[in-house]
Amino acid sequence: MQLKYILSVLVCSLSLSSFSQEDEVIFSVNNEPTTTSEFLRVYNKNLSIVSDDSQKGIKNYLELYVNYKLKVKQAKDLGLDTVTAYKKELETYKRQLMEPYLKDDAFVSKLVKEAYERGLVEKKASHILVKLPQMVKDTMTAYEKIAEARAAILNGGAFDDIAKQYSDDESAKSNDGNLGYFSVFDMVYPFENAVYNAKKGEVSNIFKTRFGYHIVMLHDTRKALGELQASHIMIKTDSAESRDRIDAIYKELLSGTKSFEQIAKEESDDKFSGEKGGDLGRFGSGRMVKEFEEVVFSLKEEGAISKPFETQFGWHIVKLVKKYPVESFEKQENELTAKVKRGDRASIVSNSIVHKIKNNYEVTVNKKALEPFINGTWRTIELNDELLTVRDMSVSQLVLKDFLEDKEYAEFELEKFKNAQILEYYKAHLEETNPEYAAIYREYKEGLLLFELLQEKVWNKAKDTVAIKDFYDKNRIKYTEGEFNEIRGEVSNDYQNYLEKEWIKKLHSTYNVIVNEEVVLKLIEDKQ
Template sequence: MRLKHVLLGLCVAAIAMSYAQDKTKKVLFNIDNHPYYTDEFSRVYKKNLDLVKDESQKNLDQYLDLFLGYKLKIQKANKLGLQNDANYLAELKSYRTQLSRNYMTDTKVTKELVDEAYQRSLKEIKASHILITVDENASPADTLKAYNQAMDIRKKAVAGESFDDLATRYSQDPSAKDNKGDLGYFSVFRMVYPFETAAYKTKKGEVSLPVRTRFGYHLIKVNDIRDNRGQVSVAHIMLMKAENPVEGESVKNNIEDIYKKIKQGENFESLAQQFSQDRSSAGKGGHLQRFGSGELSSEKFEDVAFSLKNPGDISEPFQSQFGWHIIKLIEKTPVRSFADVQTEMESRVRKDDRSKLIDASLSEKLAKKYNIEKNPKLYAKAAKLVTDKFYEEAWEVPASTPELEGTLLVINKDKKVSALDFLDFVNTQQKTKWGIRPIGKVVDQLYGKFIHNQLMNYYNDNLEKENPEFANVMDEYRDGLLLFDLMEKEIWNKAKTDTLGLKAFYEKNIANYQWHPRVEANVFSSTQQDAIQQTLKFLKKKKSIDFIKEQLNKDNKVSIMVKTGVFEEGSEALPKYPKLNVGISDVIKDGNYYFVIDVLKKMPKGPKTFEETKGKVINDYQQYLE
């Protein structure tokens, strides 16, 4: 599969440049009455021009020959019916699904969100919060109750009551009892998007209005705003927190003793391996993964790490909620430029809550682009069939009845959607816990979601018509996949399994499979002249290879290396030497190495056996078949 992906990668090495298709296409050539046009050839040639290293392939006429040969192979694959193979269709479908995600987007909104995310990433916010939980599908009454409770608490905070005390008393975040609502410092992508947005829009020292997330309503107090410190790489030595004061004093003394060893010049990583009780990092010399503010569970640890100035600096012992630490700075990494993080941020935006804004914007544009014909009467009939059993996950889609006949939606005067399609969708939503009553309001919400999904699906199904760039990439991948399957079936597999054909090809081209003069020898090498001189003495005394290695490779030090085998004269395995004869050579110096060669036998030039050269014969036979 790896070879397959490499070859296909060459076929679709870059996303094709957008182009406006000429209405008056010019035919470049025909194959079996199927026309191929100049615009496709021009586009592919220009796109691959910088990718081709072989200068001959940049010649227009020669590239045209390659293009023609390529299309002939695709035509051959189609004639063999490879385009109908189940595995081919499955892989093509999988690739299309993956590729289409890059086109199912609103470019303008995506860019705005990426720009916003980068600007936010330049700052870090220290905030506290109070959470009043309410389910995202709660009833309006429950939602209003939670909102009013949050507003009452905010009034107390604005009036001057301690936010920490209010968080301890009222917050329904389980951690608030311990941390008083303190979230420490964080930056972009660390919180859910609505929370993040409210935090970045609230001024230092102020308390936000209630902010709705999927967890409930939040009040956010911004305690500090600072420039992003970037990321830091450190190693640490950690001794776990003691269970009582007596043990605590012992732990403190131990960490101070380790610190003294470091100051005396002992290796930090070795000490971490011996003494650190953080088992996840001790074996790696105490090294931790790179981190930024708010990414660890200890603000104290982060602050000490970022306070170190230069790589190699070591902190004094300090205590966190987990125990005692000594930190060594490995590297500080500043906030990266927008150009460096743009692609990464685009990916994170698409996976984040922000993606809902992109989908909503695209859906709105599609609703304007495509005419949607709705059938209100049929919808009313379908909606009445959804009962309160839905709340218990016990509702079932009714069998098709005359009252459900007809079309519920028509998209772009093309795609027809039935009432049963909608009810099947409703059935999939029962596992969500809905607090909204009556059931009709739930069905109305689901109908809006269903229309959104149908619009997106219709757009996806017609991407080739809507987006020439997408169509071009799919065409190239489709052809590249077919070409691979053709080559595998007709060339590579045949060349490997056609034993009679291979041997006939070998015998016909025996002149291409010849040995140069060879020697069977033991080749001794070393960077140390005295070691190779000693080797020469041992060889003259007819000592064995094992004896020589035992004598010269001692105390975990390798002084002599030995290669044994048959070598062609002039091969890279042998040093440069005028002529090798049977017997023991003198000491030969070649570059930084010294050699002695014990030649056991000389072998004249001559033909290789089929088995000796089978790999090359298969490769040559493949090229011949192609």
């Protein structure tokens, strides 16, 4: 099919005036331009999947692409891009497509490296937790309670005594708030940050996690012990004979008459591990109670068996099965990266691009509009003023109110809010600033539009048995190798192609197509 070329040097020169020489307009449909870069991107991308060699040339593929754009133009003119179902599906795809563009690989690498370096050591710390109440208005009460606990320690109170008095962590009653040794990924990320940035013997500033407000005190830092695999035999301390039983088992182990695994199956009161020969799997420090951990990590050789010892759960004998020392960064990198992306660092990773771009965006804060948040009246007064701007985007006080929800206003919350608004601005203008994203999104958007239009113009009509039979009868001379029922699939396919060709003819008579022949010739020459 020949294109309806309307060659006009004047029109082309006007259309090209706003584009660089490297990205000239190759054609337009009703004055809507398609640039050379867009055409070449699609051409090069689809060249390998074009089965007909005759369509692989620049001119032939240009004809296909003009026809494609004509269909897109009609779909828009029919308002198919305003249909609710279309907009909903497009928005879902847009969110999915945008995800990789919101991540800064350099920032992710930094978090992975940080995780590795933190994993080289273990921290011993105590904490006090004040849980957040359900009612928003009581948030300040929780903050005042944790602040009172911190002040008591700074005024000379012992951390363990204050923990018993103030902490909402039930374990504080038995461990005085002491969490023992732990390492990277053992705690939620904000808590981990507070501990790894703390100075030994000092009380931290108040910080918040999803569990509530905390303060911590760092007691010690030691080299990471790595992980190990161990088995145990446990006898509950619920009778006077418990000590005698564990001693008898220990003697039997030393005699070698039965294996550790066999005795664990027969004697251990821990039935879950006992069924597996006492196997506890692989674990690191901080996963077991203190007394158990001290004994099992003190065993030097694989296969070594401890003497009987007691914990709150009963009497134990442990066997060291295998040691797993801390591996090199190269060996851990993939696993660490996966943990960073799926753990509670994920929310930071998913929007990490903001750390890279934030200095490129001017954020102006209206200090007067910020005052209600600083003085605490923002929950009780009417808010509707402009709070800040990100370039030309205005953000009202109400947006910050929704952002804070049950949180108290603080400087760090304002910084988080500003980052969130920078990210919103970046997302809203991503099509303008990222050509790759814009091209992929445009292709999907147009393809989704055409799907709806093809349904109406071709596919649904091609299902009409009467119409297909009529087409067969009118073109009977072409079909000499079978009756209609025998070759219906072939006839249906031909009828579909006929419908599309007739549709394209009508589109060319409806819309004004202008092709820049000079640009086309230049592309042909460059390809040769």
